[in-house]
Structures are given as C-alpha cells and as structure tokens.
C-alpha cells in the first residue's frame with residue numbers, strides 16, 4: 001500500500017495526533033504523517049512530533065501571508081490529506097480552494113448540533129440526552145461539511161465538562177482513524 005502523505009494541524013494537547021501517529025505505524029493504515037503544523041508554539045502536540053521525528057512547523061496566523069507559507073510546505077511534503085485535530089483556527093476560502101485536496105476535521109459534538117466553540121458547556125446547558133463526536137469534510141462553512149463518521153454516547157446526570165470531554169475524546173481517538181480508513185477504502 002502506498003500511504004498518503006498527511007499533514008496534521010493542531011493547536012493544543014495533541015491526543016488525536018498521538019493516536020494517529022500510533023495507528024500510522026500499522027502498514028495497513030492508509031496514511032503516513034509527514035508533517036505537523038501548529039499555530040501555537042506551546043502546543044504539547046509539538047513534543048509528540050519531535051519525539052517521533054515528524055517534521056513540524058509553527059505558524060503565526062497574524063502574519064499576512066501565513067496561508068501561502070502553509071501551502072508551500074504542503075507542496076514540499078507532497079501532502080494529499082489534511083487532518084484538523086484540534087486546530088482552533090478557521091482556514092480561509094482562498095486556502096481551501098488553493099489546496100484543493102481533502103481536508104477533514106474532528107469536532108466534539110454530534111454535528112450539526114453545537115458547531116463552534118465551548119461545545120461541552122453548551123451541551124450541558126441543553127437538554128440533550130446524548131452527545132459524541134463527528135469527523136467531517138471541511139468546506140467554507142464552519143463545521144458544516146459532509147459527515148464521514150459519528151460516534152455517540154448517552155449523557156449521565158453527573159457528567160460535567162471535564163467528564164464529557166474525556167468520554168468524547170475516547171470516542172474521537174477511534175473515530176478519526178475509522179474515518180481515514182473509510183475515505184481511502186477504495187483507493
């Protein structure tokens with residue numbers, strides 16, 4: 001199998017990145033993590049990239065042409081899939097059109113419910129009985145691209161934000177890899 005060169009975008013902890021790195025060691029897993037990009041120089045996920053000898057780039061989203069810099073690197077590393085794994089910035093329409101290849105995102109809710117930020121806080125304030133995570137294709141609308149996979153669990157009465165996050169991320173770590181396998185199933 002020829003693995004697809006993949007770039008993972010992160011902003012923080014990198015627990016999804018960690019699972020993807022581990023799974024990509026399996027020769028049947030369709031991607032190779034060739035590059036990690038972070039908009040946060042203090043993201044713990046960068047340490048994971050370092051530890052696993054994966055090239056990484058820290059970007060400054062305040063710089064005018066930062067997206068061109070990203071595009072040049074995606075080309076350099078022959079990236080054919082971008083995974084947004086806790087990347088907390090929105091990519092511009094221009095960037096999406098210029099890249100033109102697959103971009104997928106993981107979101108900690110059952111989309112189309114609870115798009116955007118502060119997801120767990122909003123879920124707890126609602127009267128939802130269940131929640132979960134979604135992996136979806138990225139388009140120019142926030143958290144609105146075609147859904148690839150969702151995983152669900154029931155909210156319990158003692159669940160707080162921290163517990164919801166823990167339960168959601170446990171499912172995310174399975175969902176992201178399953179989504180990747182699904183999109184490359186016939187390639």
Ligand code: GAR
Pocket residue numbers: 010011012013014015016017045085086087088106107108116117119169172
């Ligand atoms: C994940 O739970 C992901 O769903 C969320 O950030 C977390 C990153 O965790 N993403 C968003 O909220 C995007 N809107 P990680 O850094 O440990 O993978």
